[in-house]
Amino acid sequence: MKQARIHKLQSKLSSQKLDWLALVPSPSMVYLSGIHSHTSERPMLLFVAADGTMAAIMPKLEAMKGEAAGISAENIFAYTDQQGYLPAFHNAAAMLKLKGKRIGVESLKMRVLEGDLLTEVGSASVVHADDIMDSLRLVKDADEIAAMQKAVDVAEQAMDNFLPTIAVGMTEREVAAKLSQAILDAGADALTFPPIVSAGENTTSPHAVPTTNRLQNGDLLILDWGAQVGDYVSDITRTFALGTISTELRTIYETVKAANAAGVAACHPNVTGAAIDKAARDVIDAAGYGEFFIHRTGHGLGMEAHEAPSLITGNDNPLPIGAVFTVEPGIYKPGVGGARIEDDIVLTADGYRSLTTYPRELIEIT
Numbered sequence: 001m002k003q004a005r006i007h008k009l010q011s012k013l014s015s016q017k018l019d020w021l022a023l024v025p026s027p028s029m030v031y032l033s034g035i036h037s038h039t040s041e042r043p044m045l046l047f048v049a050a051d052g053t054m055a056a057i058m059p060k061l062e063a064m065k066g067e068a069a070g071i072s073a074e075n076i077f078a079y080t081d082q083q084g085y086l087p088a089f090h091n092a093a094a095m096l097k098l099k100g101k102r103i104g105v106e107s108l109k110m111r112v113l114e115g116d117l118l119t120e121v122g123s124a125s126v127v128h129a130d131d132i133m134d135s136l137r138l139v140k141d142a143d144e145i146a147a148m149q150k151a152v153d154v155a156e157q158a159m160d161n162f163l164p165t166i167a168v169g170m171t172e173r174e175v176a177a178k179l180s181q182a183i184l185d186a187g188a189d190a191l192t193f194p195p196i197v198s199a200g201e202n203t204t205s206p207h208a209v210p211t212t213n214r215l216q217n218g219d220l221l222i223l224d225w226g227a228q229v230g231d232y233v234s235d236i237t238r239t240f241a242l243g244t245i246s247t248e249l250r251t252i253y254e255t256v257k258a259a260n261a262a263g264v265a266a267c268h269p270n271v272t273g274a275a276i277d278k279a280a281r282d283v284i285d286a287a288g289y290g291e292f293f294i295h296r297t298g299h300g301l302g303m304e305a306h307e308a309p310s311l312i313t314g315n316d317n318p319l320p321i322g323a324v325f326t327v328e329p330g331i332y333k334p335g336v337g338g339a340r341i342e343d344d345i346v347l348t349a350d351g352y353r354s355l356t357t358y359p360r361e362l363i364e365i366t
C-alpha cells in the first residue's frame with residue numbers, strides 16, 4: 001500500500017467525521033492502492049477506514065490484485081459470477097460493521113448501483129467526499145511530475161513525427177486516426193483521450209468531434225492530443241495554419257498566443273485559479289474577442305486529463321507548489337474560425353515550469 005497517501009487520507013477522513021472512504025475502479029483507486037481495474041457489470045469497491053484499515057469487494061477473478069496491494073485475506077470479499085455480488089456485499093457489511101456508518105464517495109465516479117448497495121445492503125450513510133481525493137491528488141510529488149514530463153515528451157515527439165504527414169485534402173477523421181497511431185508509436189501506453197481534430201468552421205467548437213470534412217487552404221487547424229505513460233497523462237493543444245490565412249484569423253491566433261503567455265506568466269505559488277484565468281481573459285477581452293472565449297482557462301492534470309484545480313473566475317483557493325494544470329485560452333468566433341493554445345504547467349518554489357515546449361509560433365502547413 002502507498003502508506004504515506006493512506007496516512008494523509010486518514011487525517012482527512014477524521015476531520016470530516018467519515019468512517020470509511022469507498023472507491024469504485026478509478027484513478028483514485030490506483031492512487032491509493034495500485035489496483036488497476038475498470039467499471040463493468042461486476043461491481044467492485046475499495047474501502048479505506050479512518051484508522052487505515054483496507055478492505056475490498058471484488059470479483060474473484062480480480063482478487064489477486066487486492067492481495068498484491070496488501071489487503072488482508074479476511075478483508076477481501078470476493079465473489080464468482082455464479083454466486084453473484086449480493087452475498088459478498090452482505091458479508092462485507094456485516095464484517096466491516098457498516099450499519100449506520102458515514103461513508104465518503106467520489107460523487108462524480110460512484111455509480112448508482114454501488115451507492116444503492118452501500119445504503120440498502122450496508123445500511124450506511126453515503127456522503128459526497130470528492131474534495132478529499134481532490135486535495136490529496138492536487139499536489140504532485142517528484143515521481144509524479146517526472147511521469148507527466150515523460151507523457152508530455154512522448155506526445156510532443158508524436159507531433160514532431162506526425163506533423164509532416166498532414167496535407168490539405170485529408171479529412172479530420174483521417175488526421176485523428178493517424179495522430180492516434182503516431183502517439184502510440186512514439187511510446188504511449190494509451191491515448192489520454194481521442195484526439196480533437198477540427199478545421200475551418202469546426203474550430204469554433206472547443207470539443208469538436210472529427211468529421212469527414214476535408215482540410216482546406218486558408219483554414220486554421222486545431223489539434224488537441226495527449227499521451228498516457230504509466231498512470232499519468234499529458235494534454236496539449238496547438239493551432240496550425242493551412243496555407244495562407246486571413247488577417248482576422250491571424251489576429252485571433254496572435255491574441256490567443258498572447259493570452260496563453262499572460263496566463264502562464266501569472267503562475268506562481270499561492271496564485272489562485274481565478275487570477276490565472278483573469279490574466280489570460282484580460283488579453284482576449286482587450287482585443288475585443290471576450291465573448292468568444294467560452295470556457296475556463298484551464299484544469300488540473302495528473303492521472304486524469306481533467307482533475308482539480310479549475311482555473312476559472314470564482315476559484316479563489318491558492319494553488320500549492322506541485323500543482324499541475326493546463327493553461328489553454330481560446331477564441332471561437334462563429335463564421336470565422338477558432339484557435340487554442342494549451343500548455344501543461346507545474347508550480348515550483350520559484351514560480352513555474354512548463355512541461356510542454358512545443359512551438360507556440362504559428363506553423364503553416366502547405
